[in-house]
Amino acid sequence: MGPAFIFTHQQIKVLKEKSENFQFEIEKLDQAYFKTENDLNKLIESQKLNGSNTSIEILEAHKMMLQDPEWKDQTLDLIKQGFTASFSLQESSRFFKSMLENLNDEYLKARADDIVDLTQRVLGYLIAGTKTQNKLLEPSILIAQDLLPTEFLSIDRNMILGIILENSSNSSHTAILAKTFEIPCxxxxxxxxxxxxNQDFILMDALKAQIQVNPDDTKKLQALKDLELQKIENKNLEIYIQKPSISLDQIEFEVASNLSCLDDLKIAQAKGTEGCGLFRSEFLLLDRQSMPLEHEQHEIYKTLLQNLKPHKVIIRLFDIGGDKQLPFLNLPKEENPFLGLRGLRLCLKNLDLMKPQLRALLRASQFGSLGIMAPMVTTREEVIQFRELLKICEEELLNEKLISTRPIYEVGIMVEVPAIAFILKDLIPLLDFISVGTNDLIQYLCATDRMNSEVAHLHDAYHPAVLRFLKLIAHETANSKVWMGLCGELAGQSDYVPLLMALGFKELSVSPGSLLKTRARICQTSVKASRALLEQALKAQSSIELKDLLGHIPKVGALQS
Amino acid sequence: MTNFKFETTVQVLTESGLHARPAGILVKVASQFKSKVELEKNGVKKNAKSIMSLLSLGALHGDHLNLIIEGEDAEAAEMEIKKLFQNIFEIS
Structure with missing residues (x-):
């Protein structure tokens, strides 16, 4: 919440102009280079103080490109032909940009954006009067068409309350950086x-991706109050960062995080996460034009495992289909994508996609504690096929000497297709764990599209059927070697947590932002008392009844100190 | 000043090829020398002091590249750069 600040690039216009004095132009260019390098050095120093490695790496890469002799030589050549420094620079940057863009490599494409970024910076010094007036005088919400990484990093972070961008995809550097610094974006x-x-008053909710412009006073006041309460609550929760997730009657639980990329990892670690209960590996594929290679995946999985050791890291196989489509797979359009070719169904049909992932996972398994989880499982045959593929990949890797011993890892499935509950007994010999994905489960259980606002009220986690369904799953896995986890919004609902504890869920995986709330709830709850609550809750005849019943529990944060 | 010229073959052993980090390291090392340092793949020669040229070389894991160094400090440069390739760009 705060005043809007419209960030403009002032796309610097460069005219094709000749200059009489090329010595003078070269001097101008050198000075602009010198100043830009100075800026970069200053930025690097300030990032070092903040201890942000991601941004230092990006800036170091920028510096190296600025110093690139080939690029500079080409600019100098043009100047010697009689063009102005600014025109020459722009032309040479275009050349290198298209050279990198044409190489069909994700990494190099991102470098092409860096060239644009750098060129703008140098041009800013070459052309008088274009020094941008993008200086924030008060904490504001930054609004822009697009925001380049160095632009973002050169703004005092304490002045940025939030960022709203028109273009930019979620994977762009800026969005990643914003996430790393916990700035709503x-x-x-x-x-x-x-x-x-400019100066419009903005209310933004990054979680729901909602923006309100100039809301009335009541809304403003309410938002202000909410924010204040949230701050106090968050502060109170910090004591749980170091605490283990143990109930009042000394039963151990794990509160893990749902992660989508490596930058999420740092935030989760700062909150004291006990592993990762869901790594949405398909996020590695979004915004890509081609399949990620085995070694690229391997590096990412390895980093996750090493960082979270000795805790468990559960990586979900690519969950594509439904609302997540990939252009490079050229899949036919479906009438009903959520009931169509998605999750494991799609993986088993596209072994080119699945096998490199399995191989990368198996190779990474030696670096920590790995669980491999298949999404959207419907039949026992699918699980058998999935296990067979794992065995095949193991053999391949052993033969190729890419691993020296048989890898150790756990195999699990996501419970989201309701049918699974009724065949779970038959699956137990094939599995080490199950994890209930409540978001999609509720959608399938209640036959309600969660994206459709007309029926949103029916997508209700407090529907008595959801609890009774979870009870059935708990019953089927009780006294077996299969452990139960839950990854979904429901694990972040602190009033529901006692029910999950009583049902026997060992691991609750939530988004990093909800982690401490869930852990606090566990620490303040006794499993024994929750069992009594569960008995009553199972009798609830409606969502309202259930909520009423759970509402009796005092709010987290107000309790203890 | 005497000009020396050295030509030798190096193999890319980094798993991701001559990519982000290794390319950056190579540029830093090559730039310390006065000599001209070039890498050649499939007949295409690129300046090893230029990050963008190096990236556009598209050198992959297992590729054999021609390393061509020319200049007064060519011998020292050749030693350093060869070492870099042999140690898979892990700077000790």
Whole structure:
């Protein structure tokens, strides 16, 4: 919440102009280079103080590109032909940009953006009067069409309350950086720079991707109160960072995190996460034009495992289909994508996609404690096929000497197709764990599209059927070697947590932001008392009844100190 | 000043090829020398002091590249750069 600040690039216009004095132009260019390098050095120093490695790496890469002799030589050549420094620089940067873009490599494409970024910086010094006035005087919400990484890093972070971007995809450097610094960020907000003016008052909710412009006083006041309460609550929760997740009657649980990329990892670690209960590996594929290679995946899985050791890291196989489509797979359009070819169904049909992932996972398994989880499982045959593929990949890797001993890891499935509950007994010999994905489960259990606002009220975690369904699963796995986890919004609902504890869920995996709330709830709850609560809750005849019953529990944060 | 010229073959042993980090390290090392340092793949020669040229070389894991160094400190440069390739770009 805060005043809007429209960030403009002032796309610097460069005219094709000749200059009489090429010595003078070269001197101008050198000075602009010198100043830009100085800026970069200053930025690097300030990032070092903040201890942000991600941004230092990006800036170091920028510096190396600025110093690139080939690029500079080409610019100098053009200047010697009689063009102005600014025109020459722009032309040479275009050349290198298209060279990198044409190489069909994700990493190099991102470097092409860096060239644009750098060119703008140097041009800013070459052309008088273009020094941008993008200086924030008060803490504001930054609104822009797009925001380049160095632009973002050169703004005092304490002044940025939030970022709203028109273009930019979630994987862009800026969005990743914003996430790392826990700055709320909304991308893809169409035409926002046209509909908002400087100093408009903005209410933004990054979690729901909602923006309100100039809300009335009551809403403002409410938001202010909410924010204040949230701050106090968050502060109170910090004592749980170091604490283990143990109930009042000394039963151990694990509160893990749902992660989508490596930058999430740092935040989760700062909150004292006990492993990762769901790594959404398909996020590695979004915004890509081609399949990620085995070794690229291997590096990422390895980093996750090493960082979270000795805790468990559960990596879900690519969950593509449904609302997540990939252009490079060329899949036919489906009438009903959520009931169609998605999750494990799709993986088993696309071994080119699945096998490199399994191989990368198996190779990474030696670096920590790994669980491999298949999404959208419907039949026992699928699980058998999945296990067979794992065996095949193991053999391959042993033969290729990429691993020296048989890898150790756990195999599990996500419970989201309701049918699974009724065949779970038959699956137990094939599995080490199950994890209930409540978001999709509720969608399938209640036959309610969770994206459709007309029926949103039916997508209700407090529907008595959901609890009774969980009870059935708990019953089927009780006294077996299979342990139960839950990854979904429900694990972040602190009033529901006691029910999950009583049901026998060992691991609750939540988004890093909800981690401490869930852990606090566990530490303040006795499993024994929760069992009595569960008995009553199972009798609830409606969502309202269940909520009433759970509402009796005092709010987390107000309790103890 | 005497000009020396050295030509030798190096193999890319980093798993991801001559990519982000290794390319950056190579540029840093090559730039310390006065000599001209070039890498050649499939007949295409690229300046090893230029990060962008190096990246565009597209050198993959297992590739054999021609390393061509020319200049007064060519001998020292050759030693350092060869070492870099042999140690898979792990700087000790």
């Amino acid at each position: 909304i991308v893809g907000a169409k035409e926002v720079t046209q509909s908002v003016r």
